[in-house]
Amino acid sequence: MNSRILVTGAGGNVGRELMRALPPGSARAADISPATIIQALGSDIDAVRFDFGDPTTYAPALENISRLFLLRPPAITDIPRYITPFLQAAKRAGVQQIVFLSIQGVENNKQVPHYKIEQAIRAAEIPYTFLRCGFFMQNLATTHRDEIRERHVIDVPAGKSRTSFVDVRDIAAFASVVLTEAGHEGKVYTLTGSQALDYYQVADIMSDVLGHPITYKDPSIPKFIIHQRKAGRPWGMTMVMTMLYTITRFGNASSISDDVQNLLGRPPISFRQFVEDHQSAWA
Numbered sequence: 001m002n003s004r005i006l007v008t009g010a011g012g013n014v015g016r017e018l019m020r021a022l023p024p025g026s027a028r029a030a031d032i033s034p035a036t037i038i039q040a041l042g043s044d045i046d047a048v049r050f051d052f053g054d055p056t057t058y059a060p061a062l063e064n065i066s067r068l069f070l071l072r073p074p075a076i077t078d079i080p081r082y083i084t085p086f087l088q089a090a091k092r093a094g095v096q097q098i099v100f101l102s103i104q105g106v107e108n109n110k111q112v113p114h115y116k117i118e119q120a121i122r123a124a125e126i127p128y129t130f131l132r133c134g135f136f137m138q139n140l141a142t143t144h145r146d147e148i149r150e151r152h153v154i155d156v157p158a159g160k161s162r163t164s165f166v167d168v169r170d171i172a173a174f175a176s177v178v179l180t181e182a183g184h185e186g187k188v189y190t191l192t193g194s195q196a197l198d199y200y201q202v203a204d205i206m207s208d209v210l211g212h213p214i215t216y217k218d219p220s221i222p223k224f225i226i227h228q229r230k231a232g233r234p235w236g237m238t239m240v241m242t243m244l245y246t247i248t249r250f251g252n253a254s255s256i257s258d259d260v261q262n263l264l265g266r267p268p269i270s271f272r273q274f275v276e277d278h279q280s281a282w283a
């Protein structure tokens, strides 16, 4: 009988934390590079090489799997080519629930890949749970780490708008519950932190905790695109980032949801706590 959980993107920000949050021995970690999984989670983990672009990797990953945590790697934008065939394989393998990491406000933005994935999951007729997440606090310790560490600036085109940042540790804790508890099929949750901050406030909190000034630059959209391309970011990813910061700029990333508090029975991790816990990233 199928009984295990498959975690895609297991070597990444959310997947790593989810593997730690799930009951020991309950899940298989899937990622394009098993070395990344082992480095992050140790060699005794049930890990499998899995590539959305290589259908021969689907069946071994899906063997004996009943629940699937689906994460779209940021570089994947062609959903019919890379995600739909995997959903069909999951259906054939008897997967009974897909928990998909989506984005906050996806219902109003049909251009983002996550909208197309939600549609594809519904079309596949596999019971689903959508986790529509706000901007990750961890973006500041990963995607934007170098500019903060080396130039002491935050260089995103978000204007004066506010963002209800969420810590990926809360996403992982939430996903772990909906993957292991009955009754979350057909549900759509919105995962945010409990505060909406503008990037001037983000810079102030970071300055305070790190003990030196961090400045928010608020570049224009064209400047942001040029800078991302010069930094080596692929086109598709640059365009998705630009789209998401444009949405933010118009104030659409600021609403706060109670879903984390209601499901986990505790407040979400605060932005200050996140910075305190990740100080070494910017050292």
Ligand SMILES: NC(=O)c1ccc[n+]([C@@H]2O[C@H](COP(=O)([O-])OP(=O)(O)OC[C@H]3O[C@@H](n4cnc5c(N)ncnc54)[C@H](OP(=O)(O)O)[C@@H]3O)[C@@H](O)[C@H]2O)c1
Binding pocket: 008, 009, 010, 011, 012, 013, 014, 015, 030, 031, 032, 033, 036, 050, 051, 052, 053, 071, 072, 073, 074, 075, 101, 102, 103, 104, 133, 134, 135, 136, 137, 139
């Ligand atoms: N950042 C945000 O603020 C935010 C907010 C809401 C939703 N999201 C969504 O969250 C997702 C990103 O989550 P994350 O930050 O945890 O991702 P991540 O850290 O980039 O992890 C993605 C993992 O997938 C692996 N991977 C890359 N290509 C693959 C392929 N073809 N097949 C299988 N695995 C592959 C990556 O390996 P390599 O590292 O070797 O490439 C990496 O280990 C995206 O869909 C994003 O849109 C993000």
